[in-house]
Amino acid sequence: MPDVIAVIPQPAVLERTGDAPFVLTEATTVVADGRPDLIGIAVLVADLLGRVGGRAVEVRYAESGASDIVRLRLVESLPPGDEAYRVISRNGRIDLEARTPAGLVRAIVTLRQLIVSAPGGVLRVPAVRIEDSPRYDWRGLSIDVARHFVPVRDLKVVIGVMAHYKLNVLHLHLTDDQGWRLHVPSRPLLTRLSSSTSVDGDPGGFYSAEDFADIVGFGAARGVRVVPEIDVPGHVNAATHAYGELTPSGEPTDSYTGIEVGFSRLHADLPATGAFLTDVFSDVASMTPGDYVHIGGDEVLTMEADEYATLVAAASTAVRAAGKKVVGWQEIAHTPLEPGTVVQYWDTRVDPAPFVAAAEAGALLLMSPGSKAYLDMKYDASTELGLEWAGHIELRDAYDWEPSTLIEGVPGDAVIGVEAAIWTETLRDLPALTQMLLPRLAAIAEVAWSAPERRDWEDFRTRIAQQAPFWDRLGLSWYASPQVDWPQR
Numbered sequence: 450m451p452d453v454i455a456v457i458p459q460p461a462v463l464e465r466t467g468d469a470p471f472v473l474t475e476a477t478t479v480v481a482d483g484r485p486d487l488i489g490i491a492v493l494v495a496d497l498l499g500r501v502g503g504r505a506v507e508v509r510y511a512e513s514g515a516s517d518i519v520r521l522r523l524v525e526s527l528p529p530g531d532e533a534y535r536v537i538s539r540n541g542r543i544d545l546e547a548r549t550p551a552g553l554v555r556a557i558v559t560l561r562q563l564i565v566s567a568p569g570g571v572l573r574v575p576a577v578r579i580e581d582s583p584r585y586d587w588r589g590l591s592i593d594v595a596r597h598f599v600p601v602r603d604l605k606v607v608i609g610v611m612a613h614y615k616l617n618v619l620h621l622h623l624t625d626d627q628g629w630r631l632h633v634p635s636r637p638l639l640t641r642l643s644s645s646t647s648v649d650g651d652p653g654g655f656y657s658a659e660d661f662a663d664i665v666g667f668g669a670a671r672g673v674r675v676v677p678e679i680d681v682p683g684h685v686n687a688a689t690h691a692y693g694e695l696t697p698s699g700e701p702t703d704s705y706t707g708i709e710v711g712f713s714r715l716h717a718d719l720p721a722t723g724a725f726l727t728d729v730f731s732d733v734a735s736m737t738p739g740d741y742v743h744i745g746g747d748e749v750l751t752m753e754a755d756e757y758a759t760l761v762a763a764a765s766t767a768v769r770a771a772g773k774k775v776v777g778w779q780e781i782a783h784t785p786l787e788p789g790t791v792v793q794y795w796d797t798r799v800d801p802a803p804f805v806a807a808a809e810a811g812a813l814l815l816m817s818p819g820s821k822a823y824l825d826m827k828y829d830a831s832t833e834l835g836l837e838w839a840g841h842i843e844l845r846d847a848y849d850w851e852p853s854t855l856i857e858g859v860p861g862d863a864v865i866g867v868e869a870a871i872w873t874e875t876l877r878d879l880p881a882l883t884q885m886l887l888p889r890l891a892a893i894a895e896v897a898w899s900a901p902e903r904r905d906w907e908d909f910r911t912r913i914a915q916q917a918p919f920w921d922r923l924g925l926s927w928y929a930s931p932q933v934d935w936p937q938r
């Protein structure tokens with residue numbers, strides 16, 4: 450029987466070459482040029498092969514002997530883009546090639562997915578030639594760490610899963626009515642007074658500057674960049690609880706652990722508001738190596754349009770003054786936007802005309818349709834966790850949709866990418882998170898990476914089934930969708 454090939458997301462080109470498979474042996478070594486930017490990647494692949502094979506794998510910085518090696522190389526002859534890569538495997542040798550270290554990280558996870566354990570504990574890689582690059586530059590997951598806090602160690606598990614499916618943006622929803630989760634040096638009361646709460650009275654928490662740098666670095670090593678979100682001008686009860694100067698009475702608001710939305714707000718006419726926005730967004734921008742900072746902007750239900758536009762503009766100005774680009778939820782499309790602003794589409798129940806107009810005026814659209822990509826929605830009526838305001842999302846619903854035609858009238862090149870989201874009103878720990886993410890996150894990852902003509906539900910069904918042993922080995926909780934013939938456990 451030929452070895453199984455079940456790579457997710459589906460690569461652009463994948464051919465079996467008919468050669469004998471590569472067999473991982475005790476003599477297998479990783480070989481890379483001794484450039485500083487390749488050393489970390491070589492260690493990553495050696496560590497991964499070592500963990501799969503249960504023994505240490507050596508790294509060499511010069512080719513010695515052409516057999517039993519996994520060779521990492523930077524080359525130019527690839528499709529465009531930083532993430533393009535090639536994997537060529539055959540008896541005795543695997544070549545991983547990319548134009549950049551980021552591309553090599555993609556090659557490494559593809560290799561990880563190609564490893565098959567054959568009877569007798571032998572680990573094989575089928576002889577293939579893969580040449581691949583992503584459809585979209587932005588392939589994200591947004592995690593709400595405000596309703597329930599997600600500790601750094603759990604976040605790293607999720608980042609590992611994201612990288613395994615070649616997702617490259619971790620969007621952290623860091624603030625909401627129920628808690629403030631990032632220490633902001635210029636505004637220390639935010640975490641001192643507003644981080645200990647979560648929904649339902651569960652414990653809270655926050656990321657120190659060191660924690661945040663740790664998350665950013667862990668992500669960067671795996672090709673995942675962080676986009677921090679500070680949600681304004683609504684969803685701000687944690688801020689108004691910490692700083693009474695942000696309320697008209699000058700009195701701090703009470704803490705909040707319910708799950709209603711839309712009641713809290715900033716006030717454009719208070720003198721403290723402008724300084725608050727400038728301080729917070731410049732501090733957050735300075736902690737963020739990536740290009741983007743997210744200003745929220747969603748569900749501000751008790752504000753006139755003019756005041757909303759004033760506050761969105763103030764937040765955007767602060768982000769741009771700190772040298773970053775602006776992302777906001779779809780509601781910001783009702784305000785004047787600078788070209789290049791990213792508008793994150795989420796609520797499919799409303800008239801999409803403003804998003805079409807924003808795209809025509811130079812905004813970019815990030816597709817997170819609630820009915821497909823909100824992975825806190827229940828799978829079906831019997832799912833214990835999650836919510837259902839955007840409907841039920843079975844695996845096939847998360848898979849079978851097309852970002853470029855989702856909103857009629859939006860030009861295809863205005864779509865910057867696809868982002869799943871997971872809101873944590875009902876999700877209080879890592880098993881709850883992964884139960885909702887897996888298998889659907891892999892479906893969204895394929896929507897974001899693979900060209901439409903390379904996507905096929907029946908084929909995906911068979912490939913996703915092969916992922917279950919990997920999740921089990923990591924001890925992750927996941928949902929056994931009845932739409933898939935899972936292997937016996």
Ligand code: ACM
Nearest residue numbers: 747748778795872
């Ligand atoms: C959102 O779901 N309120 C962006």
